[in-house]
Amino acid sequence: MYILGIESSCDETAAAVIEDGEHLRSNVVASQLKTHYKYGGVVPELASREHLRAIVPVVRQALGEAGLNYRDLDAVAVTQGPGLVGSLLVGLTFAKGLALSLDIPLIAVNHIEGHIHAVFLEEKQRGGEIELPALALVVSGGHSHLFVVECPEEGDYRYRLLGKTRDDAAGEAFDKVAKLLGFGYPGGPLIDKMAPYGDASKVKLPLSRMKGNQLDLSFSGLKTAVLRYVRAADMEDEILERRKLFVEGHPTSLEPILEVTPQPTRDLIAAFQSTVIKELLRRATKAADGHDVRSLIVSGGVAANSGLRKEFAKTPLPLYFPSLSLSTDNAAMIAAAAYPAFLRGDFVSDEIMAKPALALA
Ligand code: KG4
Ligand code: ZN
DSSP states (O other): OEEEEEEOSSSEEEEEEEETTTEEEEEEEEEOHHHHGGGTSOOHHHHHHHHHHHHHHHHHHHHHHHTOOGGGOSEEEEEEESSOHHHHHHHHHHHHHHHHHHTOOEEEEEHHHHHHHHHHHHHHHTTOOOOSSEEEEEESSSOEEEEEEEOSSTTOOEEEEEEEBSSOOHHHHHHHHHHHTTOOSOHHHHHHHHGGGSOGGGSOOOOOOOSSOTTOBOOHHHHHHHHHHHHHTTOHHHHHHHHHHHHHOOOSSSHHHHHTSOHHHHHHHHHHHHHHHHHHHHHHHHHHHHSOOSEEEEESGGGGOHHHHHHHTTSSSOEEOOOHHHHSSOSHHHHHHHHHHHHHTOOBOTTOOOOTTOOOO
16 A cells, blocks of 8 residues: 655655555655755745746656556645645645546645654654654744644544744744854754854853743744844854855855854854753643653654754653654655545545645644
8 A cells, every 4th residue: 555645835845655654665855955045044936936846756756766656556645734835735736636647545634743643654663652642742944832642543643732832933943043143044953063062051041931821832032032142242244254155055064164153152052052942841841741641752853953852862751753854844754644544534635725824733
Protein backbone atom coordinates (compact mmCIF):
# COMPACT_ATOMS: atom_id res chain seq x y z
CA MET A 1 0.00 0.00 0.00
CA TYR A 2 1.69 3.20 -1.17
CA ILE A 3 0.80 6.76 -0.20
CA LEU A 4 2.41 9.68 -1.99
CA GLY A 5 2.69 12.69 0.31
CA ILE A 6 2.97 16.22 -1.07
CA GLU A 7 3.92 19.27 0.98
CA SER A 8 4.13 22.87 -0.25
CA SER A 9 2.83 25.02 2.61
CA CYS A 10 5.80 27.37 2.92
CA ASP A 11 9.17 27.41 1.18
CA GLU A 12 9.89 23.73 0.70
CA THR A 13 8.50 21.66 -2.15
CA ALA A 14 8.45 18.10 -0.91
CA ALA A 15 7.21 14.67 -1.95
CA ALA A 16 7.61 11.31 -0.25
CA VAL A 17 6.33 7.77 -0.58
CA ILE A 18 5.42 5.63 2.41
CA GLU A 19 4.67 1.94 2.17
CA ASP A 20 2.09 0.41 4.53
CA GLY A 21 2.12 3.49 6.74
CA GLU A 22 5.58 2.86 8.15
CA HIS A 23 8.28 2.24 5.55
CA LEU A 24 9.70 5.44 4.14
CA ARG A 25 10.52 4.60 0.54
CA SER A 26 11.60 8.08 -0.53
CA ASN A 27 11.72 11.58 0.89
CA VAL A 28 12.56 14.46 -1.44
CA VAL A 29 12.74 18.08 -0.29
CA ALA A 30 13.54 20.95 -2.65
CA SER A 31 14.47 23.96 -0.56
CA GLN A 32 13.91 27.49 -1.82
CA LEU A 33 16.57 28.90 0.46
CA LYS A 34 18.55 30.41 -2.41
CA THR A 35 15.51 32.38 -3.54
CA HIS A 36 14.54 33.83 -0.18
CA TYR A 37 17.60 34.20 2.01
CA LYS A 38 18.66 37.56 0.67
CA TYR A 39 15.25 39.02 1.53
CA GLY A 40 15.57 37.91 5.15
CA GLY A 41 12.38 35.86 4.98
CA VAL A 42 10.00 34.00 2.69
CA VAL A 43 8.54 36.14 -0.13
CA PRO A 44 5.13 34.53 -0.77
CA GLU A 45 4.94 35.36 -4.50
CA LEU A 46 8.39 33.94 -5.13
CA ALA A 47 7.53 30.87 -3.06
CA SER A 48 4.51 30.03 -5.25
CA ARG A 49 6.59 30.47 -8.39
CA GLU A 50 9.31 28.17 -7.07
CA HIS A 51 6.74 25.52 -6.05
CA LEU A 52 5.35 25.61 -9.58
CA ARG A 53 8.80 25.00 -10.97
CA ALA A 54 9.67 22.24 -8.53
CA ILE A 55 6.50 20.23 -8.01
CA VAL A 56 6.66 17.94 -11.07
CA PRO A 57 10.39 17.07 -10.81
CA VAL A 58 10.14 16.60 -7.03
CA VAL A 59 7.21 14.17 -7.31
CA ARG A 60 8.95 12.32 -10.15
CA GLN A 61 12.09 12.02 -8.08
CA ALA A 62 10.16 10.72 -5.08
CA LEU A 63 8.54 8.04 -7.23
CA GLY A 64 11.85 7.22 -8.93
CA GLU A 65 13.69 6.82 -5.63
CA ALA A 66 10.90 4.60 -4.35
CA GLY A 67 11.21 2.50 -7.53
CA LEU A 68 7.56 3.09 -8.39
CA ASN A 69 5.35 4.37 -11.19
CA TYR A 70 2.34 6.62 -10.80
CA ARG A 71 0.12 3.57 -11.31
CA ASP A 72 1.54 1.88 -8.20
CA LEU A 73 0.13 4.56 -5.90
CA ASP A 74 -2.90 3.84 -3.71
CA ALA A 75 -3.55 7.37 -2.46
CA VAL A 76 -2.29 10.93 -2.66
CA ALA A 77 -1.97 12.93 0.58
CA VAL A 78 -1.47 16.67 0.54
CA THR A 79 -1.11 19.53 3.00
CA GLN A 80 -4.33 21.55 3.03
CA GLY A 81 -3.12 24.10 5.61
CA PRO A 82 -2.00 26.02 7.56
CA GLY A 83 0.46 27.90 5.37
CA LEU A 84 0.81 30.44 2.61
CA VAL A 85 -2.23 30.26 0.37
CA GLY A 86 -0.34 30.58 -2.93
CA SER A 87 2.12 27.90 -1.85
CA LEU A 88 -0.57 25.53 -0.56
CA LEU A 89 -2.51 25.88 -3.81
CA VAL A 90 0.34 24.55 -5.92
CA GLY A 91 0.62 21.29 -3.98
CA LEU A 92 -3.13 20.96 -3.56
CA THR A 93 -3.96 21.55 -7.22
CA PHE A 94 -1.28 19.12 -8.33
CA ALA A 95 -2.45 16.48 -5.85
CA LYS A 96 -6.09 16.85 -6.94
CA GLY A 97 -5.13 16.45 -10.59
CA LEU A 98 -3.00 13.41 -9.84
CA ALA A 99 -5.63 11.67 -7.71
CA LEU A 100 -8.30 12.37 -10.32
CA SER A 101 -6.23 11.12 -13.24
CA LEU A 102 -5.13 7.97 -11.40
CA ASP A 103 -8.59 7.44 -9.93
CA ILE A 104 -7.23 7.01 -6.41
CA PRO A 105 -8.31 8.70 -3.15
CA LEU A 106 -7.13 12.13 -2.08
CA ILE A 107 -6.37 12.75 1.61
CA ALA A 108 -6.13 16.27 3.08
CA VAL A 109 -3.59 16.66 5.88
CA ASN A 110 -3.09 19.35 8.48
CA HIS A 111 0.56 20.41 8.40
CA ILE A 112 0.79 20.57 12.21
CA GLU A 113 -0.55 17.04 12.50
CA GLY A 114 2.13 16.11 9.98
CA HIS A 115 4.86 17.43 12.28
CA ILE A 116 3.53 15.22 15.09
CA HIS A 117 3.31 12.15 12.85
CA ALA A 118 6.93 12.55 11.77
CA VAL A 119 7.74 11.34 15.27
CA PHE A 120 5.22 8.47 15.26
CA LEU A 121 6.57 7.34 11.88
CA GLU A 122 10.18 7.16 13.04
CA GLU A 123 9.30 5.42 16.27
CA LYS A 124 7.34 2.81 14.29
CA GLN A 125 10.37 2.35 12.03
CA ARG A 126 12.47 1.64 15.12
CA GLY A 127 9.92 -0.96 16.16
CA GLY A 128 8.86 1.08 19.18
CA GLU A 129 5.66 2.79 20.14
CA ILE A 130 5.05 6.13 21.81
CA GLU A 131 2.93 5.80 24.92
CA LEU A 132 -0.22 7.90 24.77
CA PRO A 133 -1.57 10.30 25.86
CA ALA A 134 1.46 12.33 24.85
CA LEU A 135 2.23 15.99 25.21
CA ALA A 136 3.25 17.42 21.83
CA LEU A 137 5.14 20.67 21.48
CA VAL A 138 5.14 21.75 17.84
CA VAL A 139 7.56 24.62 17.30
CA SER A 140 8.34 25.92 13.86
CA GLY A 141 8.42 29.05 11.74
CA GLY A 142 4.65 29.26 11.58
CA HIS A 143 3.40 27.78 14.84
CA SER A 144 4.17 27.12 18.49
CA HIS A 145 1.53 24.88 20.00
CA LEU A 146 1.14 22.51 22.91
CA PHE A 147 -1.29 19.62 22.44
CA VAL A 148 -2.35 16.52 24.25
CA VAL A 149 -2.42 13.68 21.72
CA GLU A 150 -4.67 10.73 22.36
CA CYS A 151 -5.68 7.75 20.31
CA PRO A 152 -8.67 6.07 21.96
CA GLU A 153 -8.99 3.57 19.12
CA GLU A 154 -6.50 2.31 16.55
CA GLY A 155 -5.77 5.13 14.11
CA ASP A 156 -8.22 7.58 15.69
CA TYR A 157 -5.80 10.34 16.74
CA ARG A 158 -7.28 13.23 18.70
CA TYR A 159 -5.67 16.51 19.63
CA ARG A 160 -6.47 18.86 22.50
CA LEU A 161 -4.91 22.31 22.33
CA LEU A 162 -3.43 23.38 25.68
CA GLY A 163 -1.66 26.55 24.64
CA LYS A 164 -0.15 28.41 21.72
CA THR A 165 1.88 31.46 20.94
CA ARG A 166 0.12 34.80 21.31
CA ASP A 167 2.46 36.56 18.91
CA ASP A 168 5.49 35.15 17.11
CA ALA A 169 6.12 31.46 16.61
CA ALA A 170 9.39 30.23 18.12
CA GLY A 171 11.05 29.82 14.72
CA GLU A 172 9.80 33.24 13.67
CA ALA A 173 11.49 34.72 16.75
CA PHE A 174 14.77 33.03 15.74
CA ASP A 175 14.38 34.35 12.19
CA LYS A 176 13.48 37.90 13.24
CA VAL A 177 16.31 38.20 15.75
CA ALA A 178 18.77 36.81 13.18
CA LYS A 179 17.54 39.37 10.64
CA LEU A 180 17.83 42.17 13.18
CA LEU A 181 21.45 41.17 13.84
CA GLY A 182 22.27 41.19 10.11
CA PHE A 183 22.20 37.43 9.47
CA GLY A 184 20.48 35.76 6.51
CA TYR A 185 17.35 33.60 6.45
CA PRO A 186 16.52 31.21 8.06
CA GLY A 187 17.97 32.42 11.32
CA GLY A 188 17.31 29.35 13.47
CA PRO A 189 20.02 27.03 12.11
CA LEU A 190 22.60 29.83 12.20
CA ILE A 191 21.80 30.95 15.74
CA ASP A 192 22.00 27.28 16.74
CA LYS A 193 25.55 27.08 15.34
CA MET A 194 26.64 30.46 16.74
CA ALA A 195 25.23 30.01 20.28
CA PRO A 196 28.08 27.79 21.58
CA TYR A 197 30.52 30.65 20.87
CA GLY A 198 28.77 32.94 23.34
CA ASP A 199 28.23 33.04 27.09
CA ALA A 200 24.50 33.24 27.79
CA SER A 201 25.07 34.36 31.39
CA LYS A 202 26.60 37.64 30.18
CA VAL A 203 23.29 39.04 28.87
CA LYS A 204 20.10 39.13 30.89
CA LEU A 205 16.95 38.69 28.81
CA PRO A 206 13.41 38.45 30.20
CA LEU A 207 11.13 35.44 30.26
CA SER A 208 7.53 36.21 29.31
CA ARG A 209 4.89 37.03 31.90
CA MET A 210 1.57 35.59 30.93
CA LYS A 211 -1.87 36.69 32.05
CA GLY A 212 -4.58 34.07 31.61
CA ASN A 213 -3.61 30.71 30.14
CA GLN A 214 -0.22 29.81 31.64
CA LEU A 215 0.40 27.34 28.84
CA ASP A 216 0.41 30.01 26.13
CA LEU A 217 3.69 31.22 24.73
CA SER A 218 4.97 34.65 23.78
CA PHE A 219 8.20 35.81 22.19
CA SER A 220 7.50 39.45 21.40
CA GLY A 221 8.86 40.74 24.74
CA LEU A 222 12.08 38.83 24.20
CA LYS A 223 12.39 40.18 20.66
CA THR A 224 11.89 43.73 21.94
CA ALA A 225 14.52 43.18 24.66
CA VAL A 226 17.02 42.07 21.99
CA LEU A 227 16.15 45.14 19.91
CA ARG A 228 16.72 47.41 22.92
CA TYR A 229 20.03 45.74 23.64
CA VAL A 230 21.13 46.17 20.01
CA ARG A 231 20.24 49.87 20.06
CA ALA A 232 21.98 50.51 23.38
CA ALA A 233 25.11 48.63 22.29
CA ASP A 234 25.54 50.71 19.14
CA MET A 235 25.90 47.73 16.82
CA GLU A 236 25.10 49.45 13.52
CA ASP A 237 28.52 48.96 11.92
CA GLU A 238 28.89 45.27 12.65
CA ILE A 239 25.28 44.63 11.57
CA LEU A 240 25.98 46.32 8.23
CA GLU A 241 29.12 44.27 7.81
CA ARG A 242 27.21 41.03 8.40
CA ARG A 243 24.40 42.09 6.10
CA LYS A 244 26.95 42.69 3.37
CA LEU A 245 28.40 39.23 3.91
CA PHE A 246 24.96 37.62 3.51
CA VAL A 247 23.93 39.72 0.51
CA GLU A 248 27.13 38.76 -1.29
CA GLY A 249 26.40 35.06 -0.91
CA HIS A 250 25.29 32.50 1.64
CA PRO A 251 28.45 31.75 3.67
CA THR A 252 29.00 28.01 3.82
CA SER A 253 31.25 28.05 6.87
CA LEU A 254 30.97 29.78 10.24
CA GLU A 255 34.40 31.39 10.13
CA PRO A 256 33.62 34.51 8.09
CA ILE A 257 30.46 35.04 10.17
CA LEU A 258 32.33 34.71 13.46
CA GLU A 259 34.92 37.16 12.16
CA VAL A 260 32.31 39.91 11.90
CA THR A 261 30.57 38.95 15.16
CA PRO A 262 32.30 40.36 18.26
CA GLN A 263 32.11 38.54 21.59
CA PRO A 264 29.31 40.66 23.13
CA THR A 265 27.09 39.87 20.13
CA ARG A 266 27.94 36.18 20.41
CA ASP A 267 26.90 36.39 24.07
CA LEU A 268 23.62 38.03 23.04
CA ILE A 269 22.94 35.23 20.56
CA ALA A 270 23.64 32.57 23.20
CA ALA A 271 21.39 34.38 25.69
CA PHE A 272 18.58 34.68 23.15
CA GLN A 273 18.65 30.97 22.29
CA SER A 274 18.88 29.97 25.92
CA THR A 275 15.87 32.17 26.80
CA VAL A 276 13.73 30.69 24.01
CA ILE A 277 14.60 27.19 25.21
CA LYS A 278 13.84 28.09 28.85
CA GLU A 279 10.52 29.55 27.77
CA LEU A 280 9.56 26.40 25.86
CA LEU A 281 10.79 24.05 28.55
CA ARG A 282 8.95 25.72 31.40
CA ARG A 283 5.64 25.78 29.49
CA ALA A 284 6.04 22.16 28.42
CA THR A 285 6.94 21.15 31.99
CA LYS A 286 3.91 22.98 33.37
CA ALA A 287 1.67 21.32 30.78
CA ALA A 288 3.09 17.89 31.58
CA ASP A 289 2.60 18.44 35.32
CA GLY A 290 -1.02 19.44 34.89
CA HIS A 291 -2.09 16.65 32.53
CA ASP A 292 -2.00 12.91 32.49
CA VAL A 293 0.63 12.40 29.80
CA ARG A 294 3.07 9.54 29.43
CA SER A 295 5.51 10.96 26.91
CA LEU A 296 6.71 14.20 25.39
CA ILE A 297 7.01 14.82 21.65
CA VAL A 298 8.87 17.88 20.33
CA SER A 299 8.60 18.51 16.61
CA GLY A 300 8.79 21.23 13.93
CA GLY A 301 11.79 23.13 12.60
CA VAL A 302 12.87 24.48 16.00
CA ALA A 303 13.04 20.90 17.32
CA ALA A 304 16.22 20.63 15.21
CA ASN A 305 17.93 23.03 17.65
CA SER A 306 20.82 21.28 19.37
CA GLY A 307 20.63 23.41 22.52
CA LEU A 308 16.93 22.64 22.83
CA ARG A 309 17.52 18.91 22.43
CA LYS A 310 20.11 19.00 25.21
CA GLU A 311 17.92 20.95 27.65
CA PHE A 312 14.76 18.96 26.98
CA ALA A 313 16.67 15.75 27.67
CA LYS A 314 16.43 16.74 31.36
CA THR A 315 12.65 16.21 31.45
CA PRO A 316 11.57 13.05 33.30
CA LEU A 317 9.07 11.95 30.61
CA PRO A 318 10.14 9.65 27.76
CA LEU A 319 11.15 12.16 25.11
CA TYR A 320 10.79 11.90 21.33
CA PHE A 321 12.22 14.12 18.59
CA PRO A 322 12.11 13.55 14.85
CA SER A 323 15.46 13.03 13.12
CA LEU A 324 16.88 16.33 11.88
CA SER A 325 15.62 15.83 8.32
CA LEU A 326 12.07 15.16 9.52
CA SER A 327 12.09 18.09 11.99
CA THR A 328 11.85 20.73 9.29
CA ASP A 329 9.21 20.63 6.57
CA ASN A 330 8.97 17.42 4.54
CA ALA A 331 6.35 15.26 2.89
CA ALA A 332 7.10 12.01 4.73
CA MET A 333 5.23 13.47 7.70
CA ILE A 334 2.26 14.28 5.45
CA ALA A 335 2.08 10.76 4.04
CA ALA A 336 2.50 9.36 7.58
CA ALA A 337 -0.32 11.48 9.00
CA ALA A 338 -2.52 10.38 6.08
CA TYR A 339 -2.20 6.66 6.77
CA PRO A 340 -4.78 6.47 9.60
CA ALA A 341 -7.14 8.55 7.42
CA PHE A 342 -6.58 6.08 4.57
CA LEU A 343 -7.51 3.16 6.83
CA ARG A 344 -10.64 5.00 7.97
CA GLY A 345 -11.56 5.86 4.37
CA ASP A 346 -11.44 9.53 5.25
CA PHE A 347 -11.06 10.92 1.74
CA VAL A 348 -11.79 14.35 0.28
CA SER A 349 -13.24 15.49 -3.02
CA ASP A 350 -11.38 17.56 -5.56
CA GLU A 351 -13.44 20.54 -4.47
CA ILE A 352 -11.51 21.12 -1.25
CA MET A 353 -9.83 24.48 -0.84
CA ALA A 354 -6.50 25.47 0.64
CA LYS A 355 -6.91 26.62 4.25
CA PRO A 356 -4.13 29.06 5.23
CA ALA A 357 -5.33 29.28 8.85
CA LEU A 358 -6.39 25.63 9.33
CA ALA A 359 -6.35 24.70 13.02
CA LEU A 360 -5.64 21.24 14.42
CA ALA A 361 -7.72 21.65 17.56
O1 KG4 B 1 8.90 23.28 10.34
P1 KG4 B 1 9.59 24.27 9.49
O2 KG4 B 1 10.54 23.76 8.44
O3 KG4 B 1 8.55 25.19 8.74
C1 KG4 B 1 7.37 25.64 9.31
O4 KG4 B 1 6.41 24.84 9.42
O5 KG4 B 1 7.36 26.82 9.70
O6 KG4 B 1 10.34 25.29 10.46
C2 KG4 B 1 11.15 26.31 9.97
C3 KG4 B 1 11.57 27.14 11.15
C4 KG4 B 1 12.36 28.39 10.77
O7 KG4 B 1 11.84 29.47 11.52
C5 KG4 B 1 13.77 28.06 11.18
O8 KG4 B 1 14.52 29.19 11.57
C6 KG4 B 1 13.55 27.14 12.35
O9 KG4 B 1 12.44 26.36 11.99
N1 KG4 B 1 14.71 26.24 12.56
C7 KG4 B 1 15.47 26.27 13.66
C8 KG4 B 1 16.51 25.33 13.45
N2 KG4 B 1 16.32 24.75 12.24
C9 KG4 B 1 15.21 25.31 11.70
N3 KG4 B 1 15.38 27.02 14.78
C10 KG4 B 1 16.32 26.83 15.72
N4 KG4 B 1 17.35 25.96 15.59
C11 KG4 B 1 17.48 25.18 14.49
N5 KG4 B 1 18.49 24.31 14.37
ZN1 ZN C 1 6.32 23.03 9.34
